[in-house]
Amino acid sequence: MVMAYLINSLSESGVTQVATCKTSAEVWHTLEVLYGTLTRSRIQQVNSELLSLSKGSLSVSKYIHRAKALAQTLASAGKPIDDDDLVMWILRGLGSELHMCNQI
Structure with a gap:
């Protein structure tokens, strides 16, 4: 059956x-x-997207939404990432914008 x-x-x-x-x-x-x-192939692709994610011309809201969507995709595939790691990747993707905020 x-x-x-x-x-x-x-x-x-x-x-x-x-x-x-x-x-x-x-x-x-x-x-x-x-x-x-x-x-497994999709997980590798999403990991790669997350590693190379940068804010670029996106608004902060859209940038964070994209990072969260990638993290959610990994979680639904059984490979969740830690919230602290997600925050680290989001901050890393801000690049020089983050450094400018620290100087103010």
Whole structure:
């Protein structure tokens, strides 16, 4: 019954990937291997975006919203980042603007 549910929830291309599986565990493992790679790739991409994030011409509000959205994406993929680390990345992305504020 579990195997039927899994197969019925797949797209046509997904069904072809698990067509030779004999058990629901085998179907699940095959799907995990297929789609887990995409998740790891996406996590690396989001991490890279967060590392290279800078305020640039964005408003402060949009900049912080973008950083929070990237952090939320990581959290939903099972790789949350610590709030302190997020603050560090946000401050790092301010660059020279942060230094100008410190001089005032």
